[in-house]
Amino acid sequence: MKIQNLLALSALVISPLVNAGNTNLLNSNGIKYPEGWRNWATISVSHRTDNNTLRLIVGNSIAITAIQSGNTQPWPNGSIIGKVVWKEAVLESWKAAIVPKQLVHTEFMFKDSNKYSKTQGWGWARWVGLDQKPFNKGAQVCFSCHSPVQHRDWVFTEPAEFPEITHRY
Secondary structure (H helix, E strand, C coil): CCCCCCHHHHHHHHCCCCCCCCCCCCCECCECCCCCHHHCEEEEEEEECCCCEEEEEEECHHHHHHHHHCCCCCCCCCCEEEEEEEEEEEECCEEEEEEEEEEEEEEEEEECCCCCHHHCCEEEEEEECCCCEECCCCHHHHHHHCHHHHHHCCCCCCCCCCCCCCCCC
């Protein structure tokens, strides 16, 4: 499976909703805010019905290359997976559509087997709201939530299937 870069779509969705000017944010769980993530490729989307949120899942170039080559068990060091999380809302002009509304947070998983050996090779960080305040309640909060998918290298996300373009008009 080849993941196509949906950079333009990601930029359209994310840029207006997250404080793009603030690149001097405080660390979360000792991890620096990942600059440039708004330009990463889309991995997938998800809808959590337990908390009524929509999520856009993006990855840095290392994560995207790992997906394209089927090399995610385990994910290679340097992979970063990000989630942008919004509360869901019904689209006013089309009641059958669920769309993102209020930004809840952005969160990231950083793969470094040596640096994060105590949490199975992943570092977790989260920034809350449009002002992106660090969520510093410890990586253990994220780590314990991800325990059901430890057999998948601690990652819930299933990469979405994208068409492979083989012809041009």
